[in-house]
Amino acid sequence: MKVSFVGLGVMGFPMAGHLVKAGFEVSVFNRTQTKADLWAQTYQGIAASSLQECVADADVVLLCVGNDDDVRSMTTSQTGALQYMKSGAILVDHTTTSALLAEELSKACSEVEVRFMDAPVSGGQAGAENGVLTIMCGGEQDLFDELQPVFNAYGKSSVLMGVVGQGQRAKMVNQICIAGVLNGLSEGLILAEKSGLDISTLVDCLKNGAAGSWQMENRAVTMSQDKFDFGFAIDWMIKDLGFCLDEAQRQGIQLPLTEKSVQAYKELSLEGLGRMDTSVLMKAVEKESKL
Numbered sequence: 001m002k003v004s005f006v007g008l009g010v011m012g013f014p015m016a017g018h019l020v021k022a023g024f025e026v027s028v029f030n031r032t033q034t035k036a037d038l039w040a041q042t043y044q045g046i047a048a049s050s051l052q053e054c055v056a057d058a059d060v061v062l063l064c065v066g067n068d069d070d071v072r073s074m075t076t077s078q079t080g081a082l083q084y085m086k087s088g089a090i091l092v093d094h095t096t097t098s099a100l101l102a103e104e105l106s107k108a109c110s111e112v113e114v115r116f117m118d119a120p121v122s123g124g125q126a127g128a129e130n131g132v133l134t135i136m137c138g139g140e141q142d143l144f145d146e147l148q149p150v151f152n153a154y155g156k157s158s159v160l161m162g163v164v165g166q167g168q169r170a171k172m173v174n175q176i177c178i179a180g181v182l183n184g185l186s187e188g189l190i191l192a193e194k195s196g197l198d199i200s201t202l203v204d205c206l207k208n209g210a211a212g213s214w215q216m217e218n219r220a221v222t223m224s225q226d227k228f229d230f231g232f233a234i235d236w237m238i239k240d241l242g243f244c245l246d247e248a249q250r251q252g253i254q255l256p257l258t259e260k261s262v263q264a265y266k267e268l269s270l271e272g273l274g275r276m277d278t279s280v281l282m283k284a285v286e287k288e289s290k291l
């Protein structure tokens with residue numbers, strides 16, 4: 001199977017590397033060529049000098065860029081991958097996008113006889129580097145089955161959630177839950193600090209009980225140390241929660257906690273914290289907690 005990977009960011013760079021380690025013939029493309037060259041030096045794969053060169057011969061093209069418009073520019077635009085991919089090839093989008101974009105892309109793919117799956121991931125930078133991502137998929141069962149060797153290269157779990165778009169909707173639920181947990185964890189930590197509890201002992205005590213969570217295990221201590229310069233950037237989270245609010249509106253419901261979280265993240269971003277980890281939400285909760 002010839003595999004191409006487009007978008008060598010925090011996530012794409014190591015994901016494409018895992019494909020080489022799993023024995024695939026991998027060619028990569030990145031808008032900024034220097035990253036593709038660095039990738040080729042690191043993993044002994046091929047750095048294509050154009051998108052066309054990267055995808056023309058590929059059986060599977062994997063994509064992990066930024067937002068809906070970034071995906072469009074790499075796929076359906078006049079210079080996008082769909083202009084060059086061969087008939088019968090597969091396009092998998094690992095970018096976190098709207099569900100509508102997934103449906104739009106699926107339609108464009110079928111017009112040029114390319115098969116499509118939306119497959120956003122969860123697990124962050126560490127999950128990508130360690131090859132243990134969770135992959136939420138939307139599309140046909142036979143395509144999902146065919147892609148298992150690819151997903152197994154960098155995923156610990158891949159689940160078919162339903163038709164195209166359902167992978168993105170599952171990812172929306174994931175992001176809503178992260179924001180919700182971080183709100184509660186922030187309030188808990190603020191009270192714990194005021195009460196003189198030792199945070200590390202507290203986390204060890206609570207993490208295996210009913211309040212345990214990934215955020216508690218991986219973020220509570222750094223939150224209490226005021227360390228946020230790593231992890232999943234809040235500017236990405238603002239984009240993701242925006243998709244959730246749009247989808248909720250389409251479904252005729254409101255998501256009050258998510259709306260509040262987006263507002264808090266937007267204010268933090270305006271303060272210059274846009275690249276900080278999502279756990280920086282604690283700063284907004286701290287402000288509100290003052291009498």
Ligand SMILES: NC(=O)c1ccc[n+]([C@@H]2O[C@H](COP(=O)([O-])OP(=O)(O)OC[C@H]3O[C@@H](n4cnc5c(N)ncnc54)[C@H](OP(=O)(O)O)[C@@H]3O)[C@@H](O)[C@H]2O)c1
Pocket residue numbers: 007008009010011012030031032035064065066067069070071073074094095096097121122123124125231232233236
């Ligand atoms: N980081 C995480 O923890 C995490 C976790 C789960 C999901 N995600 C999602 O995964 C996606 C990628 O995240 P990331 O953290 O890897 O982002 P990132 O480090 O900012 O990398 C983004 C990549 O997309 C490319 N790109 C962006 N806009 C483009 C455009 N218009 N045309 C061509 N290439 C473009 C960038 O190319 P250049 O190098 O040229 O800028 C870069 O390779 C996002 O949708 C994000 O929400 C991220």
